Every structure is written in structure tokens, then in C-alpha cells.
Amino acid sequence: MIKLLYGRMFREHLDGVHGLERSVLHALGARFADVQSEVRRRRSAGEYGFYNLVDQGPTVRAIRTFAEGLGQAHDHVLVLGIGGSALGTKALLSALKPPAWNELDDEAREFFPRLTVLENVDPVSVAAALQRIDPRRVLVNVISKSGGTAETMAQYLVVRSWLEQALGPAAYRHLVFTTDPSRGALRELAQRDHIATLEVPPDVGGRFSVLSPVGLLPAALVGIDIDGLLGGAARALARSEADNLPQNPAALYAALHCEADLRHGAGIHVLMPYTDRLRDFADWYRQLWAESLGKRVDRQGRTVNIGPTPVAATGATDQHSQVQLFMEGPFDKVITFVAIDDFGQDVSIPRPANAALPADLDYLPGHTLGELLRAEYEATASALAQMGRMSCTLRFPDLTADTVGEGLMFLQLATGYAGVWYGVDPFDQPGVELGKRLTFAAMGRKGYDAPSGGALPPTDEA
């Protein structure tokens, strides 16, 4: 079970000057009854659809059947998707499969397929992927909830033509679409061309969809235990039924971060796992937190221009990059460490057999890399506290499908609660519409004329 350690949010454990006063915990706890009822009310009204993902037995069976049947016939899975259709899958792959998965040979991968996620329309990336992947042995999973995402559909047209050139009419057997059950262009294409599909539940938004077929199908294809993911997620969900704030870690996480932002100016929220395997997990969190909470208007329609800025970091690596700023810069950040108790394997730091070590390296042999990494986490957390910086820790006992599923659901739950504390709708993204319209206009899509009187082009250059 994941634990939230939050003592270092409080002034008494920092430099005595910065941080939250402990009494705030009581005040937040008193306000929590209203927050919890609002979440329950909105959940009944169908807004918090991601809560239902822990209970999708038939879907899981369908995914498993697909993965163990058609899925096994391929040695490369190519995901076409962007944002919420890509970030969760990347997070699952790097958290739960060996590093540099695609560089391993068949045996080291236990004959599970390689996995490439194309999450951009950079022509060089797309051309290179189609150059190195064998179309005869690929399964292409096109993921778009709306079925009309410009980048994904452009990729799809390119990839479909590439498949058809290599395979002719058999191309369709290499495609599976993950999209809305009834609406959108992908659904229309699937019905017309008899392409296999999986459904994104209509009440689950892209950034909350990692535990839907969006993330579960690619995960199952590479051999990740999807029941384990959902089991861990269910545990996080069960804990968030608590009405007492200190017993509800996801709600507490949201409350403390919102308090730090709105009352203490600490609106930069860093997620810093001490393991390479959660680097993509931190990028997944970045979308979740930024897109859900960064809003122009609140629930009452008042202009608020609110929202924390999430930042991803990796320990110990970023001690040599971003930590100088975290230690000494403005008091505008809260750091969330992710600490892993058991890495699953460890590496001893050996003493050279035939030669003495320079004296200033003599402390290393006899320890393990895991010990060093844990010592660095503890040292950094302690040093940040001494410098008056708020932090907390998500402590994972290990890194398995169970705990990763729990961690994903924990942060989704926290985001749902944070929406209430910030007073915004965490499930929309109205701010990206203007950019989409301007792109459509530039691409000549019917009904999207270039707006007159927009911003002037930049004239200043150096």
C-alpha cells in the first residue's frame, strides 16, 4: 500500500518560518465534509466517470482475449495517440517492463512485442518509425476518444497507406481502434471497414483514461498484469471513501497542495520519483494536474486564471539539474517525492580487487546502488526541509502493477478533489479550443475561416 508522508509540509519540521501551520490541518479537515459531498454529488451525476474503471470485468476479459489471440501474432505494437492517449501507456511501459524495452531481443522480452508510441506529427519521427518497423508484424492501435484528433488522424492516414502498400486488403487486420462507443470519425471508419475496436467510456476523459482500454490494451499486449493495475486502483479508491481527511490520502494530498498554492504562493508542484522507471509516470501526472486545474473561470463562471504548474523531475538525476533552484530559489514550490522501498533488484558497489581506491571514494564499496539512491532521497528531503521548502513523499513498497495502479488512481483521485478545492471543473479543457480552430483554419478545414483581427504577426526579430 502506498503511504503519503506529509510532515514536511508543516513549519515545525521545516525552518520554522516557511510552510503550513499545523492548525491548518484541522481547518481543512472541517471543510472536507463539503468537499467530499460535492465529489459524491458530482459522481452520482456522472462527472467522475474514472471512479468506475476499477470495475470493468467484461472489458478486461475482452482485452485479455484480444491480447492473447490476435495480439500474440505481432512483434511490434504501434500506438498512434497524443496526450491522454499516449502518456499513460508510456508510463505503464517504463514503470513495469525492463528499461530500454525495444532494445531487448525476443528472448529478453519473453517474446512480448516491442511498443512504440507516436505522440507527435514530427515528420522525422513518423518516417523513422515506419522505416524501422516491419508492417507485416505490427499491430497498430489508433487511440482517440473523440475520434477526430487532428494529429492522430493525420498519423492514421499515413500509417494506413503504409500498411496497405505492404499488405493490401490484409492491412485492416493490423488495426485496432480505441475510441468512443458511438461517435466520431474513427468509429465511422471502424464500422465501414470492419476494424476491431475497444471503447473509451464516454464519461472518462482522455487524461483520466489510463485504466480504461486506452492504457490497458497496450499494457496487456506487452504482458503487464492489468488485473494487478485495477486491483491497486481499487485500493486507492476504497481509501478515498473515508470522510475523515487525515484518513483519505488522495483528498489530503489535494487539500495540502491547494492550501500551499492559494495561501502560501507555492503554486509550482514538482513530482520527483527516485527511480528512472517513474520518469514517464511524472510526465503523465504533469498533464493530469496541469490540464485539470489550469482554468480561466471557476464553477460560477468568474474569471480566476488559476491553477498550479506541475513540474516533473527524477531523483537522483535532477539533484544535478533542478534541485539547486528548488533549494535556493523562490518559496514557490511543493516537492512530492516518490520513494521506493524495494527496487526488486539491487547492484553492489564492489571494491576493486587489485588496487587501492582514492581515499575520497572509499566510502562507496560495500554499499549498493539502491542504498545510495535511498540515501540521496533522504538527504535531499531533509536538506529541502532545512531550507524551508515544503515537501511530501509517496512511499511505494515496491514497483508492481498493483502499486503503479494504486499510484495512478491516487493521483487521479487527488486531481478530482483538487478541482473542488480550486473551485474549477477538472474535466474540461476549453483553453485549447482556440488553438485547434486556428489550426483548422490554417489547414483549410471547411467552416474554419482564419479569424480577422487576430494577433499581428511578430515583427520584432533579432
Next chain:
Amino acid sequence: MIKLLYGRMFREHLDGVHGLERSVLHALGARFADVQSEVRRRRSAGEYGFYNLVDQGPTVRAIRTFAEGLGQAHDHVLVLGIGGSALGTKALLSALKPPAWNELDDEAREFFPRLTVLENVDPVSVAAALQRIDPRRVLVNVISKSGGTAETMAQYLVVRSWLEQALGPAAYRHLVFTTDPSRGALRELAQRDHIATLEVPPDVGGRFSVLSPVGLLPAALVGIDIDGLLGGAARALARSEADNLPQNPAALYAALHCEADLRHGAGIHVLMPYTDRLRDFADWYRQLWAESLGKRVDRQGRTVNIGPTPVAATGATDQHSQVQLFMEGPFDKVITFVAIDDFGQDVSIPRPANAALPADLDYLPGHTLGELLRAEYEATASALAQMGRMSCTLRFPDLTADTVGEGLMFLQLATGYAGVWYGVDPFDQPGVELGKRLTFAAMGRKGYDAPSGGALPPTDEA
């Protein structure tokens, strides 16, 4: 030549409310004489050592000789380094070699070696790398300016033992150290064990060392044109000799960003290249900007707790992740786009041969992915401006060793100038010392006792 487009920093090109007033350009220009003289004075005093990296003929010849000799005997380069010893190399590899380089076969790599950068002490990453790399065919480049970086030296002891077990005394021929010319444990080991070395100039700090042997050796080994890198860097340097601010793009970049931070509260500085190939370049910038400018004290020793927070983003991908926040959240950000005129290759979006397209996809065929990507950049820049958000653009004609070298030097120069505008020393990193001392204490290093009276361990958990 890279151009800086900065019109969208000014209110008149935004929403008329937010952004800088144009008159500020004149005011900054007037103060620039002092800034430029301070940089020149400090440069003469040896502080700005990275300026000299454009002129290192003998070093470049030594690197080329090494790369074309011993370097060619290996098909995998393993870099052990962290922070400034890793980020520049990763940026060069992904900017200038084909995507997924390590997944390509020998022919697709034109027989240049694969390259792995180990930048952490995560035992799972290290064990996996040593599992998949053949010690008989690897060249290990250990990079630490001080020669005593804990993470890198721990990696070194592990890798050295792995090499010795496979190769016996021949292990040493698979090692090359990049370190200080005279000081530190790595230098001591090299001299004793007759290991090949390259020098990091003593006046060049880690985060300014990508154009020193730190970055140039790995780059040369994988076939990157290092003369091209330095040629582009020299052009950036020549332009920064201008004493007129609007003609000195690196200085102007620094001045505008500092003004936006200190006078307008826009202290989150986003670098958002519209190409996957500069994703690691943005991570490199993140260290440069954060570690150089995030400081507790100013040059006079006064406590200021200052410094912008750099954020890395990738276009178009992050339009589906962070851009909602950039558009609608607090007015606390400046976005720097990187736009590429010529991607070097492009991919047509084909119209399916045998079937009609759903009407809402009909606008895509006939365009290319490159056109779509450029349209998305322009739409996003324009939409941000309409929402009152400051932005500027670094416009690259293409992505070559020449322009990447120019871009790296541009941002280093900007950082050097920003140090003056912020009034801090951009070349130190005192804030990470405490964490290092606490790590040493935990690891039992002599002379580093665990400090008494430090922060209490966290007791609050959920």
C-alpha cells in the same frame, strides 16, 4: 542563422492588457551597456570560460583522432555521467541522429555505435544496461569534472568490475575518462591505471560543458559533425559582441525574460520546441537556466531567493498536456517556441485510394505532417497571444550540427547575461552542498557526521 522573434512579448501584440510595454525595450537597451561591460570584465577575469570553447583546435583534433581510431573499434558507447555530464550528450544525440538510434541495426546506423547514457544510480537501469550491452564491444566514457561525483563514481566501480570480469586486464582499454586536467579521483585513477583521458577546462562548469570534450567526444563517436557544432556556436558568440541590445539576440532574450519575471511576475520560463528532436535539448536548457539563476544570495551576498523556473514542453504533443494551463492559468509564464523551417524530410498525408473519408477529416489529405506541425505552432503562438500570454520564438532554418551548436551557445550566452540582470553568480551551485553532505554522512564517508538537530523525520502519514 537562428532568429529571435520577440514581438509577442509586447502588450500591443497580445490582449492589450498583459505583457511588456514597448518602451521597456528602450529602457533595457540603456541599461545594457553596463551589463555588457560586466560580462566583459568577468570574462577577462576568467569567469565565462565557456566563451573559449569555440576555439579549441587541438582538442577537436585529439577528439577526432580518438573517435576515428580507438572509437571505431566499439559498437556501443556507454556514458557514465549525471547533470551537465549527461544532458548535453543526450541533447546532441537526439537532435542530430535518427530517432530511436539504439533500435536501428548496424547498416541504418552507418556502423556508428549505439549510445547509452547512464545518468542515475537506479539499480534496475544499471543492471539492465549491463545485461544488454556486450562488454567486449563497449567503450565506456566516464565523465565527471570534479572526478568525485558520488553517482558517477558508484557507477564506475560497478562498470569497472563488470569489464574486468569479462575482459581481465584489457578492461582498461575500454575506458576513457573526461575530467579535470589535474585534480580529483578520476584523474588519479587514470594516471595510475594508464587510462585514456580528455580534459574538461577548469573554467568551464558542468552545465556549460556540452561544447567541451564532455559532449564532443560522445558526439564525434556517433558521427556528429563537431566542427559544425563549434562553427554554429562561434556565430552565436560573434553576434553577442554587439553592444546594441536589439542586435544582440542572446542578451535580448535574457533581458526580456528577466524583465518579465521581476516586473511582471512571469517567472516560469517554458521552452517548447516544435519537434521531437529537441525534447532533450529542452531538458538540457532546464538545468542550465534553473541551476544558473536559482540562487539564495545575490552578488553582494544579500538574501534574495530568486530565479525563474524553467519548464520543458514539446510541440505539438504538449498542446494536449500543458497548453491548457499556459492558455488559461495564472499570467506567470513566458513561452519560448522553437520553430524549424525545414525539417529535412517530410511526410505526405495521403487520401485513401478506395474509400471516402469522413467529412471532418477531409481537410487533412494533400497536406504534409510538417505543414500540420508548423500550422500548430503558429496557431498556438497566436492563440496564446490572444489570451494575453507572452511568448517568443527561436526560429531555426533547419536542424543541423551548425544550428544546434548555435542554439546551445545562444542559450549559454543568454544564461550568462541573465546572471547579470538577476544580479547572481550563474556559475556556482551552493544549494546542492547540504544534500551532498547529508548523503555522504548516510553513506558513512569519513568526516561527514550526520548533523544533529536537523529536520525531524516526518511523522505524519496517511
